[in-house]
Amino acid sequence: MNRLCALALALLASTTQATDLASLRRDVYFLASSGLEGRRAGTVGAQVAADFIAQRFAHLGLAPAGDQQTYFQTFSFVADVQPGPGNALSFSGNLTRRAFPEEFAPLTFSASGTVEAEVVFAGYGIAAPELGYDDFQGLELKGKVALILRFSPAGDDPASPFAPYLPLRRKVSDAVAKGAAAVLIATGPASQQSGEPVKVPFDYSFADAGVPVMAISTALAEQLFAGQGFTLRELQERMDGRREPASRPLAVRAHITTDLRPERRPTANVVALLPGNDPNLGQEMVVVGAHYDHLGWGGPGSNSLVPDVRAIHNGADDNASGVAALLQIAQQLAARPPKRSVIFVAFSAEELGLLGSSYFVQHLPVAKERVVAMVNLDMVGRPKKGPALTLGGYGTAKEWPELVETLNRNHHLKIATSAGGFGASDHASFYNAGIPVLFFFTGAHEDYHKPSDDADKLDYPAMAKVVQFAADTVRAIAHLPQRPTYQKVAQEEGPRRSFKVRTGLIPEYGWEGRGVKVSGVRGGSAAEKAGLQAGDVVLQVGNRPVHNIYDYMYALGDHQAGETVPFTVLRGGERLTLSVTFEAGGGGKS
Numbered sequence: 267m268n269r270l271c272a273l274a275l276a277l278l279a280s281t282t283q284a285t286d287l288a289s290l291r292r293d294v295y296f297l298a299s300s301g302l303e304g305r306r307a308g309t310v311g312a313q314v315a316a317d318f319i320a321q322r323f324a325h326l327g328l329a330p331a332g333d334q335q336t337y338f339q340t341f342s343f344v345a346d347v348q349p350g351p352g353n354a355l356s357f358s359g360n361l362t363r364r365a366f367p368e369e370f371a372p373l374t375f376s377a378s379g380t381v382e383a384e385v386v387f388a389g390y391g392i393a394a395p396e397l398g399y400d401d402f403q404g405l406e407l408k409g410k411v412a413l414i415l416r417f418s419p420a421g422d423d424p425a426s427p428f429a430p431y432l433p434l435r436r437k438v439s440d441a442v443a444k445g446a447a448a449v450l451i452a453t454g455p456a457s458q459q460s461g462e463p464v465k466v467p468f469d470y471s472f473a474d475a476g477v478p479v480m481a482i483s484t485a486l487a488e489q490l491f492a493g494q495g496f497t498l499r500e501l502q503e504r505m506d507g508r509r510e511p512a513s514r515p516l517a518v519r520a521h522i523t524t525d526l527r528p529e530r531r532p533t534a535n536v537v538a539l540l541p542g543n544d545p546n547l548g549q550e551m552v553v554v555g556a557h558y559d560h561l562g563w564g565g566p567g568s569n570s571l572v573p574d575v576r577a578i579h580n581g582a583d584d585n586a587s588g589v590a591a592l593l594q595i596a597q598q599l600a601a602r603p604p605k606r607s608v609i610f611v612a613f614s615a616e617e618l619g620l621l622g623s624s625y626f627v628q629h630l631p632v633a634k635e636r637v638v639a640m641v642n643l644d645m646v647g648r649p650k651k652g653p654a655l656t657l658g659g660y661g662t663a664k665e666w667p668e669l670v671e672t673l674n675r676n677h678h679l680k681i682a683t684s685a686g687g688f689g690a691s692d693h694a695s696f697y698n699a700g701i702p703v704l705f706f707f708t709g710a711h712e713d714y715h716k717p718s719d720d721a722d723k724l725d726y727p728a729m730a731k732v733v734q735f736a737a738d739t740v741r742a743i744a745h746l747p748q749r750p751t752y753q754k755v756a757q758e759e760g761p762r763r764s765f766k767v768r769t770g771l772i773p774e775y776g777w778e779g780r781g782v783k784v785s786g787v788r789g790g791s792a793a794e795k796a797g798l799q800a801g802d803v804v805l806q807v808g809n810r811p812v813h814n815i816y817d818y819m820y821a822l823g824d825h826q827a828g829e830t831v832p833f834t835v836l837r838g839g840e841r842l843t844l845s846v847t848f849e850a851g852g853g854g855k856s
Contacts, residue, residue, distance in 0.1 A: 284734070285594055285598075285730040285731075285733050285734045285737070286594060286597065287726055287727065287730050289590075289593075289597070290590050290591070290594055290726060290729065290730060290733065291721075291726050293322075293586070293589065293590035293593055293594075294582055294586045294587060294590045294647065294721050294724060294726075295721045296318060297315055297318070297558065297582075297586035297589055297590070298580040298581060298582035298586040298719075298720065298721040299580070300578050300580060301314075302314055302315055302580075303562060303563065303578055304560050304561055304562035304563060304579045304580060304581060305558060305559050305560045305562070305581060306559060306560065306561060306562025306563070306568075306617075307343065307345075307531075307533045307559040307614045307615040307617070307618055307621075307622075308343065308345045308531030308532065308533050308615075309562060311562070312533060312558070312559055312614065315558050315559075315589075316338065316533075316534055316536050316558065316612070316614070319337075319536045319558060319589065319593070319612045320336075320337035320338065320536050320538075322593050322596075323337055323538035323596065323610065324337070326538075326593075326596055326597055326600045327600055328538035328539060328540050328596060328600060328610065329538065329539040329540075329541070330537070330538060330539075331537040331538055331539040331609060331631045332534070332535070332536070332537045332631075337536050337537060337538055338535070338536060338537075339534055339535040339536075339537050339625070339626060339629065339631075340532055340533070340534040341532070341533065341534070341535075341621070341622070342530045342531060342532050342533070343470075343530065343531065343533065343615055343618060343621055343776070344470070344528045344529065344530055344778065345470070345529050345530065345531040346468050346528075346529040347374050347468055347526045347527065347529065348526070348527050348529055349371065349372055349525060349526060349527070350378075350525035350526065350527045351525065352523055352525030353370075353371070353372055353523060353524055353525045354521070354522075355369075355370045355480055355520070355521070355522055356520075356521045357385075357490070357518050357519065357520055357521070358518070358519045358521070359517050359518040359519050360490075360492055360493040360494070360516070360517040360518050361489050361490055361492055361518050365482070365486060368462075368483070369463065369482060369483045369485070369486045370463055370480050370481065370482045370483070370486070371463045371465070371480070371481050372478070372479065372480055372481075372524040372525070372526055373451065373464075373466045373479045373480070373481055374466050374467065374468045374469075374526070375438075375466065375469075375473065375474055375475050375479065375814075376474060376475060376477075376478055376479035376480070376526055377474040377475055377476055377478055377479075377524065377526075377813075378474075378478070378524050378525055378526050379477070379478050379523075379524060380478070380522065380523045380524075381411065381447045381448040381477070381478050381520070381521075381522045382519065382520070382521045382522070383409055383411045383447050383448065383519065383520065384410050384411065384515060384516075384518070384519055384520075385410070385411045385412075385413055385450070385490060385515075385516045385518045385519065385520050386405060386406070386407055386410045386411065386412055386413065386446075386513070386514070386515045386516065387413045387490075387491075387498075387501070387512075387513055387514055387515070387516055388401050388402060388405060388407065388412040388413060388414050388441060388446075388513050389401035389415065389501075389505055389511050389512055389513045390414065390415050390416075390417065390418050390419065390428075390431075390437070390505065391412065391414035391415070391431075391437035391438075391440060391441055391449075392418060392428060392431040392437070392440075393431075393440055394427075394428065394431055397427055397428070398509075399419070399428075399509060399511065400511060401513050402440070402441075402444050402513070403511065403513075404513075405444070405513045405514075407441065407444040407445045407446045408444070408445030408446075409445060409447050410445070410446060410447060410515075411446065411447065411448045411449070411450060411520045411522065412441040412444075412446040412448070412449045412450070413449075413452065413487065413490065413516070414437050414438075414441060414449060414450070414451055414452075415451075415452055415453070415454040415457075415502065416434065416451060416452070416453050416454070416459070416464060417453075417454070417457060417459075418431060418432060419505050419506050419509050420506075421457065421506075422459075430823075434451060434464070434466060435475070435816045436816070436820055437449075437451075438451075438475045438477075438479055439475065439810070439816060439820045440820070442475065442476055442477055442811060442813070442817075443809060443810040443811060443817075446477065447477055448477050448478040448479070448480070448520070448522050449475070449477060449478075449479045449480070450479075450480050450481075450482050450487070450520065450522075451464060451479065451480070451481045451482070452481070452482050452483070452484055452486070452487035453484050454484070454487075454498065454499075455484050455487075455488060455498055455499040455502065456499055456502040456503050456506060457502075461483055461484030461485060462483055462484075463480075463481035463482055463483050464481045465481070466481075467565070467566035467567035468567055469567040470567065470618045473813070473814030473815055473816060474526070474813065474814065475813060475814070476780070476811065476813030476814075476817075478522050478523070478524040479524070480522055480524065490516055490518050491516065493517065494516060494517065533559075533614040533615055533622070534614055535611055535612065535613050535614055535622045535623075535625070535626050536611070536612040536614075537609065537610070537611050537612075537626070537631065538596070538609070538610045538611075539607060539608075539609055539610075539631070540596070540599055540600055540603055540607060540608045540609075540610070541603065541607050542603060542604060542605050542606045542607040542608070542744065543603045543605060544605035544606070547605040547744075548605065548606060548607050549607075549636060550606045550607065550636050550638045550749060551606065551607045551608065551609050551632055551636050551637045551638065552606055552607070552608050552609070552637075552638060552640075552641065552740060552743050552744050553608075553609045553611060553637055553639070553640040553641070553696065553701075554592060554595055554596075554608060554609070554610050554611070554641045554643075554740055555592070555610075555611040555612070555623065555640060555641070555642050555643070555692050555693075556585055556588030556589045556591065556592040556611075556612060556613070556642065556643040556644060556692075557585050557588065557589075557612070557613040557614070557615075557616030557617070557622065557644065557691070557692055558585065558586075558589045558612045558613070559613075559614050559615055559616055559617055559618075559622075560579055560580070560581030560584060560585070560586075560617060561579040561581065561617060561715060562578075562579065563576055563577065563578055563579070564576060564577060564578075564579045564717065569617060569715060570715055570716065571714065571716055572717070575717065577717040578717060579715070579716065579717050579719065580717070580719060580720050580721070581719055582647065582719050582720050582721040582723060582724055583645045583646075583647040583648050583711070583713070583714075583719055583723070583724060584644070584714060584715065584719060585616070585643075585644050585645060586647075586721070587643075587645060587647030587648075587724060587729060588642075588643035588644045588645065588646055588706075589612055589643075590647075590733075591643045591646050591706075591729075591732075591736060592610060592612060592643055594733050594737065595610075595733070595736060595737040595740055596608075596610045598737045598741075599737070599741060599744075604740075604741050604744035604745055605744055606743075606744035606745070607744075608740065608744060609631070609632075611623075611626060613626065613692050616644075616691065616692055618775075618776075619775025619776055620690075620692055620694060620695050620775060620776070621775070621776045622692070623692035623693075623694075623695035623696070624695045624774065624775075624776050624785075625776070626695070627695045627696060627698075627699050634699065634700075634701075637696075637701055638701075638743070638749040638750055639663065639701065639702045639703065639704070639743050639749075639750050640693055640696035640697075640701050640702070640703045640704075641693075641703070641704050641706070641736065641739065641740050641743070642659075642691055642692050642693035642696075642703060642704070642705045642706065643706045643736060644691040644692070644705070644706075644707055645707055645708060645709070645710070645714075646706050646707065646708050646729060646732050646733065646736070647708065647724035647725065647726075647729045648708055648709065648711055648723065648724055648725055648728075648729075649708040649709070649725060649728040649729065649731075649732055650708065650709050653680045653681060653682035653709075654679050654680045654681070654708065654728065654731070654732065655679050655680070655681050655682070655706065655707070655708055655732050655735070656681070656682045656683070656684065656705075656706075656707045656708070656709060657670060657681055657682070657683045657684070657704060657705065657706065657707075658683075658684045658686065658687070658689055658691075658693065658703070658704070658705030658707060659684075659685075659686070659687045659693055659697060659702070659703035659704045659705050660683040660684060660685050660704070661685030661686065661687075661753060661755045662685075662686075662687040662697055662702045662703050662704075662752065662753055662754075662755060663702035663750035663751055663752060663753060664750075664751045664753055665746065665750050665751060666702070666704065666750070667683075669739070669742060669743070669746075670683075670704075673735065673738055673739055673742055674735070676738070677731065677734070677735045677738070679731065679732070679735055684705075685755045686755045686788075687702075687703045687705075687755060688772055688788060689705065691705060691707075693705045694772070694785075695785075697786075698785050698786035698800065700752055701752065702750045702751075702752050702753070704739065706732065706736050708729075708732060754789045755788075755789050756789040756790040766822070766823065766825075766826065766827065766850075766851050767822050767825055767826065767827050767829075767848035767849060767850065767851050768791075768792070768822070768848070768849050768850075768851050769791060769792045769793045769798075769822070769846055769848065769849070770787050770788035770790075770791020770792055770793040770794060770849075771784055771787055771791075771793040771798060771804070771818075772784065772785045772786040772787060772788065773815050773818070775815070777803075779803065780803075780805070780813055780814075781803040781804050781805045781812050781813065781814075781836065782803065782804045782812055782814070782815055782817075782818045783801070783802070783803050783804075784798055784799065784800055784801065784802040784803070784804065785800060786800045787799070787800070791849070792846050792847055792848060792849045793846060795847070796833065796844045796845060796846040796847070797844050798833070798835065798844060798846070799837070801837070801838075802835040802836070802837050803835060803836040803837075804818060804833055804834070804835050805834045805835065805836055805841075806832075806833070806834035807821035807822075807824075807831060807832075807833055807834075808821065808824060808831045808832065809824075810824060822848075825848050826848065827848050827849060827850035827851070828847065828848065828850075829848050830845050830846065830847045830848075831845070831846055831847075831848065832844070832845055832846075833845075833846050
């Protein structure tokens, strides 16, 4: 047994405490109560949760480490977009008139701007050569306004081979890739859905399409075909019946002005500091974090797995459990401070793309060099009978395997490990910044991101065992003689996605500018081999302009494994072209 193992065992023998099961349960029940209305970032319920956590930190005697000597590190995010007063639509040519307000509306992912150009009917806006169907074939769209119908020749059937082409963002992205300067979206008259302008919920990405996008009524779309010698219904029925495109230019010019106003809301990370008791090691920090936000009332665009149900999503396991664990660890360490200092952070806006942890890493209360490790707790309330615990980030420090195995001799947990430090939780923000991480997670379940994730579903005695192991792990890290040695995991597996290819690029989901900002790249990946770096902004992949994360995802579908494709990136104000050779998606991995 080496010095590290001996130290950890000796430490635990003298400091291990029993987890306060009653306190654990009370914290979860409060945070997951319906009165907090699902703790969506930027809401009153989330602020109540943040105040509660701050009060608990204060009661434990932890020092405030947020803004201006408070517990709150405040930041803002785009919570919605609303139409401004400048939206307008009119036509000239075979149809000469101004559209009435009830006949059109900008979509939430539209760019703001003005376009005047000829209208081209682009059918369903589907380019699916593998299905022998391409609405864009032979169509000149450059600088034109594309009129596109919702759905497909198979309607809105999610089981049809056209299903991947149904999203309106994809239709618009494909039209823009063909040169469209603006897009009009309508429901075809042969469809059974309402003829009113379609509404698309805001999805919190604040990633506009790069061009104006207007939804128009079916009746207005039909009027654009006046004097053409054919009707929109006839063309749609031909596309549906024959599976044959019917795209063509129209003798009409559109005059489009879109005016979208982002609505920003404040939210806050809750941050506290426990000073270490060693005059030297106390200058270094271990960060312990858990996100406190959840999905609010759910609904479209909320990441709820039942988006058609409007109900409070209490998020007991995701992630009231992690916050309760965070508070329990803080309680134990505050009673007997370790050698290194510990920063406790309850993150906001994790569900919106790790916004809180990303902001925290970019605005650390201490120099980054002083942060030696980060421990993240996300969904730790329902351990399964198989591996009771999954530990992510296991390969991000060379000391982790021996440390964890040594500690577990006292806990006897069944542990599954994952080497990589990336993933859909807040530890990824730290790993990407070169900080070793450990991610505590007890697994997904049937109530994940549903209104049924309630406090009475958690297994508190089993959770207490996981929390105690996490507390002992944090204490052991805080007592290591030397700081953990960061390792970048080579050939790290990506998340499961329905992509044919992958690059290993990690997007920064909180980015509000044009393109896709690179948060990091996976070790040994195609992106790393091509020279992509954190901070790069991808503006184009092959022939497809990239205005947002959706364009980037659709670009992956344009290509095959082994194909080398130019990426246009912006790096420090300079445009570069890097050649990326796509890797196989590995059965669905991106």
